[in-house]
Amino acid sequence: MLEIKNLHAEIAGKTIIDGLTLTVRSGEVAAIMGPNGSGKSTLSYVISGRPGYEVTGGEVWLNGQNLLDLPAHERAAKGLFLAFQYPLEIPGVTTMTFLKAALNSQRKLRGEAELSTPDFMKKVRAAAATLGVKDDMLRRALNVGFSGGEKKRLEILQMVLLEPAFGILDETDSGLDIDALRIVSQGVNSLRSKERGFLVITHYQRLLDHIVPDTVHVMAKGRIVKTGGPELAHELERNGYRDYVAAAE
Amino acid sequence: MTAVAARPSVTRQLNEAEQALVDQFAALAPAPMRQVQELRETSLARFASNGLAHRRIEAWHYTDLRSAQSHTFAPAQRPNAQSLDQIKSRLAALASNPLASNPLASNPFGSLRLVVVDGFFSPELSAQTLPSGVTLTTLSQALTQGHPRLAHILSGSALGESDTMLNLNAALCADGVILEVAAGAQIEPALELIFVTSDAAPKSVQTRSAVFVGQGAKIRLFEHHLSEGQVQSQRNQAVLLDLASAAHVEHVLMCAQGHAQSNDVMSVLANLHEGSELSMLGLMQGAGLRRRQTFVRLNGAHARFHARGVVLLNRKDHCDATFVVEHVAPDCESREFFNWIVDEEATGVFQGKVSVARAAQKTDGRMKSRGILLGETAAMFNKPELEIFADDVACGHGATCGELDADQLFYAQARGIPLPEAEAMLLAGFAGEIFDELSDETLREVLMDDVRAWLAQRGQG
Ligand SMILES: Nc1ncnc2c1ncn2[C@@H]1O[C@H](COP(=O)(O)OP(=O)(O)OP(=O)(O)O)[C@@H](O)[C@H]1O
Numbered sequence: 264m265l266e267i268k269n270l271h272a273e274i275a276g277k278t279i280i281d282g283l284t285l286t287v288r289s290g291e292v293a294a295i296m297g298p299n300g301s302g303k304s305t306l307s308y309v310i311s312g313r314p315g316y317e318v319t320g321g322e323v324w325l326n327g328q329n330l331l332d333l334p335a336h337e338r339a340a341k342g343l344f345l346a347f348q349y350p351l352e353i354p355g356v357t358t359m360t361f362l363k364a365a366l367n368s369q370r371k372l373r374g375e376a377e378l379s380t381p382d383f384m385k386k387v388r389a390a391a392a393t394l395g396v397k398d399d400m401l402r403r404a405l406n407v408g409f410s411g412g413e414k415k416r417l418e419i420l421q422m423v424l425l426e427p428a429f430g431i432l433d434e435t436d437s438g439l440d441i442d443a444l445r446i447v448s449q450g451v452n453s454l455r456s457k458e459r460g461f462l463v464i465t466h467y468q469r470l471l472d473h474i475v476p477d478t479v480h481v482m483a484k485g486r487i488v489k490t491g492g493p494e495l496a497h498e499l500e501r502n503g504y505r506d507y508v509a510a511a512e
Numbered sequence: 513m514t515a516v517a518a519r520p521s522v523t524r525q526l527n528e529a530e531q532a533l534v535d536q537f538a539a540l541a542p543a544p545m546r547q548v549q550e551l552r553e554t555s556l557a558r559f560a561s562n563g564l565a566h567r568r569i570e571a572w573h574y575t576d577l578r579s580a581q582s583h584t585f586a587p588a589q590r591p592n593a594q595s596l597d598q599i600k601s602r603l604a605a606l607a608s609n610p611l612a613s614n615p616l617a618s619n620p621f622g623s624l625r626l627v628v629v630d631g632f633f634s635p636e637l638s639a640q641t642l643p644s645g646v647t648l649t650t651l652s653q654a655l656t657q658g659h660p661r662l663a664h665i666l667s668g669s670a671l672g673e674s675d676t677m678l679n680l681n682a683a684l685c686a687d688g689v690i691l692e693v694a695a696g697a698q699i700e701p702a703l704e705l706i707f708v709t710s711d712a713a714p715k716s717v718q719t720r721s722a723v724f725v726g727q728g729a730k731i732r733l734f735e736h737h738l739s740e741g742q743v744q745s746q747r748n749q750a751v752l753l754d755l756a757s758a759a760h761v762e763h764v765l766m767c768a769q770g771h772a773q774s775n776d777v778m779s780v781l782a783n784l785h786e787g788s789e790l791s792m793l794g795l796m797q798g799a800g801l802r803r804r805q806t807f808v809r810l811n812g813a814h815a816r817f818h819a820r821g822v823v824l825l826n827r828k829d830h831c832d833a834t835f836v837v838e839h840v841a842p843d844c845e846s847r848e849f850f851n852w853i854v855d856e857e858a859t860g861v862f863q864g865k866v867s868v869a870r871a872a873q874k875t876d877g878r879m880k881s882r883g884i885l886l887g888e889t890a891a892m893f894n895k896p897e898l899e900i901f902a903d904d905v906a907c908g909h910g911a912t913c914g915e916l917d918a919d920q921l922f923y924a925q926a927r928g929i930p931l932p933e934a935e936a937m938l939l940a941g942f943a944g945e946i947f948d949e950l951s952d953e954t955l956r957e958v959l960m961d962d963v964r965a966w967l968a969q970r971g972q973g
């Protein structure tokens with residue numbers, strides 16, 4: 264369960280998250296929608312511990328663990344995963360090398376044995392096959408020269424491999440073609456379980472047709488201003504954010 | 513930048529360190545051949561008028577050897593049998609240090625080794641037989657008994673003529689290796705020149721070697737520099753590479769970290785004839801003051817010169833990689849790509865001067881230097897220069913310098929990788945890019961092992 268209580272956060276002295284409260288239970292898929300600049304990505308960075316984002320108030324708990332006390336890599340080892348809106352390119356480091364470092368470093372932090380190379384390869388190949396990620400991409404430098412859609416696929420590949428307790432997807436649908444959207448959504452859906460929660464940030468209903476959320480939240484001006492069921496997303500698609508943004512003023 | 517010519521100032525007084533070098537010349541046995549002796553005297557006179565390289569010589573602006581060398585050590589002596597044995601066992605002991613690049617401990621390439629200790633060729637430590645098509649002479653033999661190429665070797669193909677350190681080297685070099693590869697020879701095993709500085713006593717070392725590669729011949733040439741660490745030295749070493757038409761040389765430089773107070777000048781003089789190809793790959797660490805200066809002349813059409821290098825610096829080391837590339841013939845290509853990792857209080861200097869003569873149409877020349885500064889007081893100076901007199905050329909240069917990318921670091925951390933590991937991974941990737949195109953997997957791994965060992969050492973410190 265992810266619990267965010269009255270969270271306040273600043274970037275460069277500017278308040279971006281302004282009293283945000285949100286609970287996502289285990290097994291739940293929560294969608295966050297909201298206008299550009301409302302602070303959705305900022306929220307995901309604050310939860311995952313990005314330097315430069317100053318928390319000025321509030322709490323974030325994951326399964327009883329206070330996340331705000333931990334450095335980013337330990338939050339990951341505790342089971343938090345963020346699929347980036349803009350995945351970074353890592354020149355000179357092959358996708359395979361990066362995945363292995365991530366997986367084994369998390370296992371080490373959790374006191375688990377590291378995976379042997381053959382076991383690791385088996386796991387990666389299986390995950391890659393379900394997501395239609397070609398071998399050649401695994402051998403290339405991570406995200407370098409990958410298309411927008413390929414980068415997003417690779418984010419989900421990493422999530423499938425790392426099997427987090429909680430996944431935040433920041434506009435994973437942007438840049439995906441119709442087939443990729445379906446494949447990636449299947450990847451996410453395959454991870455849905457009683458124990459696992461998701462926060463899905465998106466601008467479009469079409470993603471939520473594939474990954475059907477339990478709850479939908481509207482974010483404006485750094486706060487959750489409206490909460491509802493899947494039907495709320497349809498309503499937003501028809502009417503836009505105007506009324507909610509006005510109410511947040 | 514204002515150009516300051518290295519004009520001889522006859523009135524200038526030599527300082528103590530410079531006078532000691534001039535005195536070393538007086539103590540040398542004169543060369544039996546008049547022409548050679550005159551060449552050496554002229555070189556010494558040129559050195560005496562300029563002195564040790566210093567910051568007012570434009571090409572040495574960032575690397576002030578004169579300030580770093582206030583005293584000159586006695587010249588190195590030819591090592592005796594006993595000290596060779598000691599060197600042998602010390603080198604073997606290096607094998608147990610996984611952080612030291614140690615070409616003598618294992619030989620993954622099955623290369624043919626020619627070992628130069630303190631500037632003197634050591635037959636005892638070297639390969640006993642060479643493949644047919646390869647002839648070995650030593651510079652000391654050539655100096656005493658004569659050699660058809662001796663004048664050529666000492667004058668350095670007229671490359672780097674005005675360089676004061678090369679002048680000093682031409683005057684004082686006592687020994688080195690002269691290799692001649694016959695036309696058409698395709699030499700399978702790599703030829704490996706290993707330059708070792710023993711730690712017997714502080715010393716100054718002047719050595720000059722030369723490799724002549726005949727028409728259409730093909731070799732791999734490894735150049736290794738090892739110093740044993742505990743004792744200071746002042747090295748001034750030169751290697752001449754002469755590639756006849758259509759010759760191919762794949763050159764690999766590995767340069768281990770030297771003593772923190774040592775001065776180390778390495779000069780390469782490369783002359784490329786028509787259709788020849790010299791590709792250089794380097795992995796270099798620092799020393800108190802280290803400069804690798806590579807003078808290249810692309811003398812015949814369709815010659816290619818490619819240099820790629822990684823430089824890893826820490827402590828207060830100063831390391832300078834300077835290229836002076838002259839395109840004098842048409843349709844030639846030159847590349848200098850360097851990635852630098854500069855930690856602690858170290859300083860990196862990259863200089864690339866590419867000149868294109870009027871006749872050198874269709875020249876394709878590119879250089880790029882990229883630096884990552886890790887230490888707060890780490891510094892990097894980039895000075896690319898193009899001097900183009902032909903109108904139909906494609907030349908370019910780029911230099912960047914900055915810190916590790918914070919966003920990339922966070923991305924790795926967000927996947928569960930702790931900061932030090934994330935840094936090491938990104939840095940290995942940055943260095944590895946230089947070796948990406950290597951087809952030889954073993955070589956790639958040897959080089960990357962050295963990079964990873966350096967990064968691991970950094971993590972512990
Ligand atoms: N490093 C920064 N410095 C200053 N302001 C920033 C910084 N990063 C983000 N912001 C500001 O914070 C606000 C929220 O940005 P954020 O990226 O979280 O929005 P978002 O809801 O994810 O938008 P989108 O839907 O376009 O992705 C914006 O006004 C943005 O300009």
Ligand SMILES: [Mg+2]
Nearest residue numbers: 303304305348
């Ligand atoms: Mg966003």
